[in-house]
Amino acid sequence: MEIMKAAVLGIVQGLTEFFPVSSSGHLIITPFILNWDYIPVYYTVLLHFGTLLALLTVFYREIWRIIKNFFSGIFIAAYRKTDYFKLALFIIIATLPAVIAGLFLGDFLEDFFSKPLYVAMFLLVTSFFLFSGELFAKRKERNQKKLSSSLHDFEKPLVSENETLKIKSSVDKKISGYLIAFITGMGQAVAMFPGISRSGSVISFARFFGIKRVACVQFSMLISIPVIFGAFIFELPSAFEAAKSGQDFSFAVMLTGFVFSYLSGLFAIKFLVKISQRRNFNFFAIYCILLSSLIFALVFIRKI
Secondary structure, eight states, X not given: OXXXXXXXHHHHHHHHTTTTTOHHHHHHHHHHHHTOOOOOHHHHXXXXXXXXXXXXXXXXXXXXXXXXXHHHHHHXXXXXXXXXXXXHHHHHHHXXXXXXXXXXXXXXXXXXXXXXXXXXXXXXXXXXXXXHHHHHHHXXXXXXXXXXXXXXXXXXXXXXXXXXXXXXXXXXXXXXXXXXXXXXXXXXXXXXXXXXXXXXXXXXXXXXXXXXXXXXXXXXXXXXXXXXXXXXXXXXXXXXHHHHTTOOOOHHHXXXXXXXXXXXXXXXXXXXXXXXXXXXSHHHHHHHHHHHHHHHHHHHHHHO
């Protein structure tokens, strides 16, 4: 794998891990479109580690506070009333669907990663999620404007304007909050199919409940940390097997992919948070439709 290919794949992984366009799908269709060999497992492990490190770099303060308040809350009741303790519970609940799906659907999903045609079909599913999520959210926002101003407290975002994490604190909304977290987390389970975006599904599922867009984006990034870390750990044995079998490990190539994955991941995180404050994600949905059309066209052309 040449340096140039490593850089391209690193950028693709870093951007699409957080943009709502499916990183797993792009790592399949990029080699397909460019007529490259499919990337080895050990290399995907490295790319995932790059994007995980980008997340930790941006959210390390919030992650530390979440961990500190959660474990303190296990033993000290006062910590259980903090927003960070509640957020920890939301993250755990939202992670459960992906864990369950991974345990029971792992073998079933393997076939979907070998055919770009599946990616093209699932990209259309991603576009549907994005469009419908925005549509439902707009309808809910219009309805909210007709209500009294006192009811607007129910729609406080998970993230405030200064990007300090905030969780709905109303006692009567606790059960609803946990249910919303679980349903939102189901977006990560659905996204195990290549072409269905993890971030896109999570953001769209949260938008169905009228959650503010910037809050959806940052929550999707936080709940992606255990999922990306889990995928990284899951792929490590295959990477070690590749090393034992004598597959070529070029330090320069691996370092290039890692650096570009990390840097592009940093850009994607900050860009997505910023743009979510000003506009919807329908342009990502249009991109998924166009890319899906390109894949269908290439498959048809290469068959004739």
